[in-house]
Amino acid sequence: MENNIVDLAIVGAGPAGLSAAIEACKWGLSVVLLDEQAALGGQIYRGVDAAGKKRRSVLGEDYSAGAALTKAFAESGARHIAGASVWNVGRDMKVNYLLQGASASLQARYIILASGAMERPFPVSGWTLPGVMGAGAAQILYKSAGALPTESVVLAGCGPLLYLLAYQYLHAGVTLKAVVHTTQRSDYVRAVKHLPSALRGWRDLRKGLRMLAHLRRKQVPVYAGAQALSIQGTDRAEAVSFIHKGRVHRIESSLVLLHQGVVPNTQFSWSLRARHAWSDTQLCWVPETDEYGQIEDSGIYIAGDSRGIVGAKASALQGRLAAVTIASKLERIGARDRAIREKALHVDLYRQLHIRPFLDALYRPPAEHRIPQQDSVVVCRCEEITAGQIRQYTRVGCQGPNQTKAFGRCGMGPCQGRLCGLTVTELIAQARNVSPAEVGYYNIRPPIKPVTIGELAA
Amino acid sequence: MHINDASLCRPLFTAEHSLPSHTVTLQFEDESISVPAGITVAAALLLKGAGHFRITPVKSSPRAAYCMMGVCFECLVEIDGKPGRQACLATVREGMAIRRQQGASELPPLAEENQNGE
Amino acid sequence: MEWATDRAPRGVWRARPLLTRKSMESKEEVIIVGGGVVGAAIAFGAARSGAPVILLDQGDIAHRASRGNFGLVWMQSKGDGFPRYAKWCREAVDFWPALAKELFELTGIDVDLRQNGGFWIGFSEAEMRAREAMLEKLKDVGPGIPYEMLDRAALKAHLPAIGPTVAGGSFCPLDGHVNPLKLLYALHASLKTLGAQVFSNVDVVHVSHQQEHGIFHVKSVDGRVWRAPRMVLAAGLGNKKLAAQVGLYAPVEPNRGQVLITERLKPFLPYPTNKARQTAEGTVQLGYSIEDVGLDDGTTVSAIEWIAKRAIATFPILSDVRLVRAWGALRVMTPDGSPIYQESVSCPGAFVATSHSGVSLAGTHAYVVGPWMAGLSAEPQDMAEFAGDRYRDPARSFSNAH
Secondary structure (H helix, E strand, C coil): CCCCEEEEEEECCCHHHHHHHHHHHHCCCCEEEEECCCCCCCCCCCCCCCCCHHHHHHHCHHHHCHHHHHHHHHCCCCEEEECEEEEEECCCCEEEEEECCEEEEEEEEEEEECCCEEECCCCCCCCCCCCEEEHHHHHHHHHHHCEEECCCEEEEEECHHHHHHHHHHHHHCCCEEEEEECCCHHHHHHHHCCHHHHHHCHHHHHHHHHHHHHHHHCCCCEECCCEEEEEECCCCCCEEEEEECCEEEEEECCCEEEEECEEECCHHHHHCCCCEEEECCCCEEEECCCCCCECCCCCEEECCCECECCCHHHHHHHHHHHHHHHHHHCCCCCHHHHHHHHHHHHHHHHHHHCCHHHHHHHCCCCHHHHCCCCCCCEEECCCCEEHHHHHHHHHCCCCCHHHHHHHCCCCCCCCCCCCCHHHHHHHHHHHHCCCHHHHCCCCCCCCCCCEEHHHHHC | CCCCCCCCCCCCEEECCCCCCCEEEEEECCEEEEEECCCEHHHHHHHCCCCCCEECCCCCCEECCCCCCCCCCCCEEEECCEEEEEHHHCECCCCCEEEEEECCECCCCCCCCCCCCC | CCCCCCCCCCCCCCCCCCCCHHHHHCCCCEEEECCCHHHHHHHHHHHHCCCCEEEECCCCCCCCHHHHCCCEECCCCCCCCCHHHHHHHHHHHHHHHHHHHHHHHHHCCCCCCECCCEEEEECCHHHHHHHHHHHHHHCCCCCCCCCEEEEHHHHHHHCCCCCCCCCEEEEECCCEECCHHHHHHHHHHHHHHCCCEEECCCCEEEEEEECCCCEEEEEECCCCEEEECEEEECCHHHHHHHHHCCCCCCCCEEEEEEEEEEEEECCCCCCCECCEEECCCCEEEECCCCECCCCCCCCCHHHHHHHHHHHHHHCHHHCCCEEEEEEEEEEEECCCCCCEEEECCCCCCEEEEECCCCCCCHHHHHHHHHHHHCCCCCCCCCHHHHCHHHHHCCCCCCCCCC
């Protein structure tokens, strides 16, 4: 494929990428889908093809539905390159990736980036200790390896995934020591404003309420409106502390699962120097694209959660919409067919997006868990830079995240800002008393995933 | 700081099926471990109680897998002599030798030059 | 404020005595446009000498050539064909220990200076011969530029990791390296301590000279104005336009360099080389390209691959080492690659200062250029050779290959 040019290269095998591939093949495009994992599904449908009956039962219907998508992809005629670590996507429409220890490249007429989302960083005291993981990470562990906690476990934070995991764990027979969540009365009040539109997404809402009821029925200790979360331990997690109804609580646990929502994975879009807007409703950076997801006039589209958190179903629809518009540009779909198809997709998408404003408001992560006030909390995990150090940089003139790299090594470690970037932007914004939009974000450069010198030189 | 030097401690996770159909045998530090086939190295280490995966180069802090999807770079281990590998992106293979990453990556020893300078 | 350096650096150079009675009497305010490593070092030099300094800096969005500096404190092979520049570079190396010490004492920031010598690596006999010829010509500049040519076996004794295709190299005991980002931070922190006024997020668009009172007006894009009797233009690529506004000629053009950074490694490279150095944190910096691409500071896969190939040829054991980041930065390049330092004739009190070796020359910029441009010490000898006007001479031709 190296010397040939493919109509459409897709990066990411989650719902957006898979759906885009299926749609594009329907209109006769040549499609190559690259993904880092060995199997299809991204993270939300991770391991869906290998999951047995029990696992599918624990994970639920929404998860199992992913198998239909992977099956449709397998039948679509698109080519899947598994285990491909994409390290650069260029405006010259070239995709560079690593496969089995060798660097390879692909030339495409159009590109869809569908790298999805990642869990929002959770910078609280002790979050770097072994035994502390994301709730999403624990869910991936179950999806990919059928692994479940050995002892009773504490889940802490906010967001639908937290309750979903609690529900799934109960179903799998895991003991939950506590679910500590930060959602307060004021969050409900704020969210109620969006209720009318959320009621149109009533199925999703009902699902969430059912999960909460189930937790209560199973007598799982639920601490609502918790504040000042922190994790204690010297070499590993030993306990979680928090304030609930004015009292300090300490719950012992060697495994603490944290979650406060997911955020777009924007490494590719930043490296392409796309403009990004700061979303105050989702508290993250969102790449600026046209209605189909295209960055400027580049021929590069972004679909799914990496364009702004929209959820699995909406991600799939965005993937299809991007594919349809690309098919149109390549003259593989007539104007009438295009109009019909787009209208149907837009109607579905509109329905899917309806619960978002309500969810974003209800599960807004509290500032104290996004912008650590305690100086000793680690912000840049790779280089072990604390909140106090970053505040000190601003006192000696640091204006933005790129300058923090001059004052210390913040953001220069292997994760290249993925786990500290949002925190650093908000921390500097708070210290300077300006908006995050004004502060900006790190300059993201290739390689987007590490490549060895030898692999590059070959 | 005293970090437990033992290879393995009590695992935080256990496999759903106590007798998986296919297993592979790996080396972790100096211990032989048997894990379900097809899982990631990170999952294997969590199932077997590795405790910490690495010690950081900056302040020698113990770290273990955090995101399980390749974005946090905390699960760096040495696999078959190659340092700095993301354990959550590597699939276990029979005979694989895994070691904790101790600080910065170590370069391989220099090859002896023969008389022709090769 | 008086500072003295207690011990003489290597060679015969000392930091100049800072405050004489005369200079304390005539401390004119000086505006320095540009807070990169050149502007900040000049500002630091002026401020520590007692001049009231105003530094105007673009901030996070600046092209910031300083962020792209490789970090070498280098003089091996500099100034070939330009003896005054060779001498200038030779002096600069001797100023560095004092600068590093003073910055540390003022701010607590260690800029990781190591001056134990550096290597140039050659891949063919022809390259080696050309190198030796050039270094031989430069060896008697100033107090002397010692060098040693090393064949493969001799080089391998110092750098055991060199690859089989390396032919040899040259070594200069005066060379070294430093952390350029920490240097910039330390200079800015020092300015704060010394009471200089630093304005960030300032995009200067116009400078003018009010003849009658000898005052310069410096105006930013958002309409703010600063006034002072002295002004130093150290705005990197911005100098071209601003210099012309006060009768100076600074034909600087961007020149892109791409650099690769690896993950942290355990120490293996105790000396910097011209295209590879291991930083104090253990990361290895690999360079570099030289490209004429206008204001594009992006990276290209072809340059990344080329640098990687060269790195493997130099140090084959880097084969399994992971690249964490590649970046591009725009060098501020003059037609001959040498600096411009000049006072305007039509607008006396206005100066331009530019150099792409802002790290190597930081000590000279601080201890010599700063006080001179602030009016607190005499113009150094033979500075006319660094005038921008030299590029207007039709009888001369220039090359900035390096």
